Amino acid sequence: MSFLRRGVGVGCALFILVGTSAWAAQSPPSGATEPQRPTTITADHLEVSWKERRAIYTGNVVAKTPDLTVTADRMELEFDEKMEAVERMVALGNVHISQGEGTTAVSERATYSIAQERVLLEGHPRVWHEGNMVSGARMTLYIQENRQVVEGNESERVTAVIYPKAEVKAGEVNLRR
Numbered sequence: 001m002s003f004l005r006r007g008v009g010v011g012c013a014l015f016i017l018v019g020t021s022a023w024a025a026q027s028p029p030s031g032a033t034e035p036q037r038p039t040t041i042t043a044d045h046l047e048v049s050w051k052e053r054r055a056i057y058t059g060n061v062v063a064k065t066p067d068l069t070v071t072a073d074r075m076e077l078e079f080d081e082k083m084e085a086v087e088r089m090v091a092l093g094n095v096h097i098s099q100g101e102g103t104t105a106v107s108e109r110a111t112y113s114i115a116q117e118r119v120l121l122e123g124h125p126r127v128w129h130e131g132n133m134v135s136g137a138r139m140t141l142y143i144q145e146n147r148q149v150v151e152g153n154e155s156e157r158v159t160a161v162i163y164p165k166a167e168v169k170a171g172e173v174n175l176r177r
Helices: 010-023
Strands: 041-042 044-049 054-065 066-078 086-099 102-114 118-122 124-130 132-135 137-142 147-151 158-161 165-169 173-177
Touching: none
Parallel strands: none
Antiparallel strands: 041 054, 044 054, 054 066, 066 086, 086 102, 102 118, 102 124, 118 137, 124 132, 132 158, 137 147, 165 173
């Protein structure tokens, strides 16, 4: 699914996180024809607690799928009762998410709640796409609703920097917004 097909809107750049379902290593529904794509996570240390149904990666954490890369100081995955599916994932400290060319998000914390299909970026979140940028105190992406909310607070207002697209036709430059 191309999350950028809806145009220049900076809010659409938040769709970088749609790929986080792969980040959370979810399997396709039974009977699905789409092959499973691997997620590779590397870190300096891994601690798994079957009792707490949790895996904690620390130190230079890098989670990669074929089209998404997430880096952080720490990444926590919370599993279902059978430890077969990720229910919630939290990336902490120096979070950097990139997908495709020119789309990047940074924050201090990213929380992906699988069942709610919601991604929350906190701690000076910023998202860039093709030079455009949006920032605020907190960003929430509601994947199922195709909706994003960027919130400000007393010290961080919502800011968007949007550049017009240039279109070249037969030697002319036309600006389109």
